Amino acid sequence: MAFDFDLLVLGAGSGGVAASRRAALHGARVAIVEGSRVGGTCVIRGCVPKKLLMYAAQLGEGFAQARGYGFELGDTRFEMPRWAASKAAEIDRLEGIYRKMLAGSKVELIEGWARIAGPNTVQVGERRITARHLLVATGSAPVKDSIPGIEHCATSDDLLDLQTLPEELAILGGGFIAVEFASMLARLGPKVTLYYRDRLPLRGFDEMLRTGAAAALQAAGVELHPGVIPQRVQRTDAGLVLVLGEDRIRSFPWVLNATGRRPNTQGLGLETLAIAPDAKGAIVVNDDHDTTAPQVYAIGDVTNRINLTPVAIAQGRALADRLFGAGARRMNWAQVASAVFMMPPIGTVGPSEAQALAAGHRLKVFETDFRPMKQAFINGSERTHMKLLVDADNDRVLAVHMLGADAPEIVQSLAVALTAGATKADFDNTVAMHPTAAEEFVLLREVTREVSPDAGHEDRSRA
Numbered sequence: 509m510a511f512d513f514d515l516l517v518l519g520a521g522s523g524g525v526a527a528s529r530r531a532a533l534h535g536a537r538v539a540i541v542e543g544s545r546v547g548g549t550c551v552i553r554g555c556v557p558k559k560l561l562m563y564a565a566q567l568g569e570g571f572a573q574a575r576g577y578g579f580e581l582g583d584t585r586f587e588m589p590r591w592a593a594s595k596a597a598e599i600d601r602l603e604g605i606y607r608k609m610l611a612g613s614k615v616e617l618i619e620g621w622a623r624i625a626g627p628n629t630v631q632v633g634e635r636r637i638t639a640r641h642l643l644v645a646t647g648s649a650p651v652k653d654s655i656p657g658i659e660h661c662a663t664s665d666d667l668l669d670l671q672t673l674p675e676e677l678a679i680l681g682g683g684f685i686a687v688e689f690a691s692m693l694a695r696l697g698p699k700v701t702l703y704y705r706d707r708l709p710l711r712g713f714d715e716m717l718r719t720g721a722a723a724a725l726q727a728a729g730v731e732l733h734p735g736v737i738p739q740r741v742q743r744t745d746a747g748l749v750l751v752l753g754e755d756r757i758r759s760f761p762w763v764l765n766a767t768g769r770r771p772n773t774q775g776l777g778l779e780t781l782a783i784a785p786d787a788k789g790a791i792v793v794n795d796d797h798d799t800t801a802p803q804v805y806a807i808g809d810v811t812n813r814i815n816l817t818p819v820a821i822a823q824g825r826a827l828a829d830r831l832f833g834a835g836a837r838r839m840n841w842a843q844v845a846s847a848v849f850m851m852p853p854i855g856t857v858g859p860s861e862a863q864a865l866a867a868g869h870r871l872k873v874f875e876t877d878f879r880p881m882k883q884a885f886i887n888g889s890e891r892t893h894m895k896l897l898v899d900a901d902n903d904r905v906l907a908v909h910m911l912g913a914d915a916p917e918i919v920q921s922l923a924v925a926l927t928a929g930a931t932k933a934d935f936d937n938t939v940a941m942h943p944t945a946a947e948e949f950v951l952l953r954e955v956t957r958e959v960s961p962d963a964g965h966e967d968r969s970r971a
């Protein structure tokens with residue numbers, strides 16, 4: 509059978525665009541379908557605008573610190589409408605670049621919502637398109653049913669499109685989005701209250717990072733409510749009411765729903781190919797991104813594995829190489845570094861201490877905690893926390909965790925060393941760069957504690 513295309517990609521987010529361009533580079537005839545803006549969550553309503561808001565919050569903090577560094581400043585205040593206009597222009601610019609990149613790669617952009625209509629066939633509006641291979645890269649969207657009434661709350665999409673900030677707001681959830689926005693918004697004006705159901709934010713992260721994150725949020729003035737999540741949310745004329753218990757309610761003019769995201773599989777017509785999403789709505793794939801239907805693949809958030817932009821991009825490129833290039837290529841997912849862009853930020857690669865122990869490693873744990881030079885000079889309270897997890901049996905560095913200024917930049921570089929199999933001796937043999945915070949990672953000489961899975965507790969502690 510002759511197909512219109514060799515590859516048809518559903519969704520022009522980071523993963524879909526990367527896969528389509530790589531496939532085209534290998535000579536495939538490729539089209540990509542997008543019903544919203546080109547660039548997807550990361551570029552249009554996620555990582556990029558979020559980081560632009562973080563830069564605003566950092567500048568605000570810089571003004572507050574400037575006096576300690578000898579500056580005399582006039583009145584400064586954050587004007588959201590100006591930020592919003594500049595942000596909109598920047599996102600338009602980036603979307604334009606994405607569109608140009610697709611055109612430059614000879615990938616046909618088909619605008620509209622795609623629905624799989626049968627084997628090798630997709631319907632977009634009136635147009636029926638056939639392709640030898642179909643790739644689903646439709647991403648994820650905020651959940652709107654985690655708590656009764658939560659559909660009344662705003663999502664991160666809405667937040668990033670606000671023209672003015674409320675004076676007071678609540679955030680529900682304790683994951684990436686909750687923590688990042690609580691941290692930034694508290695520095696841009698609003699009084700922020702954070703509700704999350706665990707004892708600390710950022711479940712799954714190393715305990716040092718979780719504790720440090722809670723302390724940093726509190727220091728920024730965020731009101732923390734661990735172990736508390738509303739039973740339901742009600743909308744009134746004055747705003748939103750959080751029903752926290754029998755006689756406990758709190759009202760806020762604005763509430764952010766940061767209780768997670770769900771794969772975008774609804775309405776895709778997956779049932780026509782007998783592809784059944786799992787309990788969380790994700791498409792189940794194997795390590796080569798194959799779904800249960802022949803010649804249908806899925807990558808990125810829609811598969812709900814490691815939901816990070818660079819992972820979706822790497823998956824898309826690996827798939828395109830397998831289908832149209834040099835052949836099968838598997839990624840190493842064990843050493844994926846990630847960041848939480850709170851203030852100060854988190855950078856992390858490798859398992860948490862608890863996860864490493866659960867995996868059976870005997871550990872040497874190296875930890876340090878200090879007030880960085882920039883803070884000490886102005887008598888600031890912000891601290892930097894660092895941790896190395898070393899396999900006690902072979903000296904391999906298993907994980908690097910950091911909360912502190914520039915942590916994502918530092919940990920991204922150290923992730924190369926971990927991918928290359930660096931040992932603690934390699935860290936020790938690396939000459940420090942002074943004065944930096946990063947140098948502390950190569951100057952950690954004293955073991956903080958040794959722990960083993962069977963003991964499940966500390967073997968030896970530093971006095």
Ligand code: NDP
Binds near residue numbers: 654680681737
């Ligand atoms: P996360 O999965 O990180 O966090 C979801 C939060 O919602 C958790 O604290 C969870 O609590 C809570 N939650 C879930 N269901 C309920 C419920 N029914 N009632 C109360 N609380 C609930 O999701 P996010 O939406 O923050 O982010 C989505 C994904 O996007 C992330 O996992 C990440 O992969 C990606 N992302 C990455 C960023 C980055 O790289 N810097 C930034 C933003 C997002 P609990 O922990 O108790 O389950």
